[in-house]
Amino acid sequence: MLSRRNISFINSLKLKKNRQEYHCFVVEGSKLVEELLHSRLHIQTIYATPQWIETFNSQITAKKTESFPVTEKELERISSLKTANQVLALVDTPQPEFDPRLVANDTILMLDNINDPGNLGTIIRTADWFGIQHIICSPGTVDLFNPKTVQATMGSIARVNVYYLNLTETIKSFGHNKPVYGLLLQGKPLNRASIDKNSIMLLGSESHGISKHLLPLITHPLLIPSMLDGAPGIARPESLNAAVATAILCWEISR
């Protein structure tokens, strides 16, 4: 049986400050935890129904992970989901060190103050799909280990390296070796631009765009043109969703 102390500890990880203090976070759902069992991340404990533990027994043993059988009622008491799943895992937070030499020929995605946890998770999942392995977030970006972010990554959190760094300094550290793309209203239409894979893609938040102090660092302003641009008297959306804009950029880089 789950102790009260355990229940309250796991629930405390819904808050960023506790995740930071204890260097661990929560992953829920059979598909996601199964992905983690095959990943490089270190799982501290798996809390699951006895049937789940039986089904995944060999993988749990291979990963040398502690498993703890719980009832569905107990899972409900520690879950962040509306409908608790069969399994919840306590996972060490990965803390990758950023090494500019490792990404010298890669696309780097930079996120400036993305504040929606679901958007951040979807961006990580999309980057993973398109083979982008490094994402640098401004310190003001929502926490990677927020339960909603973790769920939205659909397992990609175990593969993509996410760093929280000062964006100005990091861009400057590359000197002039990488073009810096950024979506701006006065940018070049994406369909008429040629995109270099060896580059930095800078994305801002939906509500505030890219921060003012970063604008001078953009070497190639881009624009995803709306079909409604220039049509007189026709209202159109003010912007695209941040994850959608990122996806279109990632697709253009990969196509």
Place this chain on the structure above:
Amino acid sequence: MLSRRNISFINSLKLKKNRQEYHCFVVEGSKLVEELLHSRLHIQTIYATPQWIETFNSQITAKKTESFPVTEKELERISSLKTANQVLALVDTPQPEFDPRLVANDTILMLDNINDPGNLGTIIRTADWFGIQHIICSPGTVDLFNPKTVQATMGSIARVNVYYLNLTETIKSFGHNKPVYGLLLQGKPLNRASIDKNSIMLLGSESHGISKHLLPLITHPLLIPSMLDGAPGIARPESLNAAVATAILCWEISR
């Protein structure tokens, strides 16, 4: 002051069956309600702080809409948002009639059982950006007037026509006049396909893909290739988020 009856009526609209019975839904937030004031949708009542009503007075008058001043405390009691905004509007549900003749030369987006309300809203917003004006949803798709969908459309709900129809019958009603694109694992890579604007784009849910009975109706299976496809021993995400996949298709059609 808001009556108890009003409060309980507005809160009852969080449920689909009540929105269907009373033919109205709720829109929250200053930006969204401002968009509605300039739209074709009919607003029954605006509940807002006296400052909001004062600021938007001329637009409220022009729209011939009833406005009702409320306190922030009262707004909290009727809001679906974590942090209630300055304004909430009660809006008649639009019920556009589908007329195949009106869309004879257009791109039609078809959604097969998309179940996440946020995804549906983001898809509508993206379609709007790319000038797609008609979305046909299977009856099993999440309700357009779900508060999370409404918020995620960011105002596009007032511009894009959304219909709930039987997809098989609707596709068949076009005869062979429109190619039917669908994302399938064995589809043609999108970067090697030529895409016709005058077409149907069929999107399935993330968890179940496109329903089996619709598969024979797809004339052009497509695939958004992952950069990690074919790389031996490398795990990759199982799929893209439904709104992300739709966005990449919309962009390809428009570019």
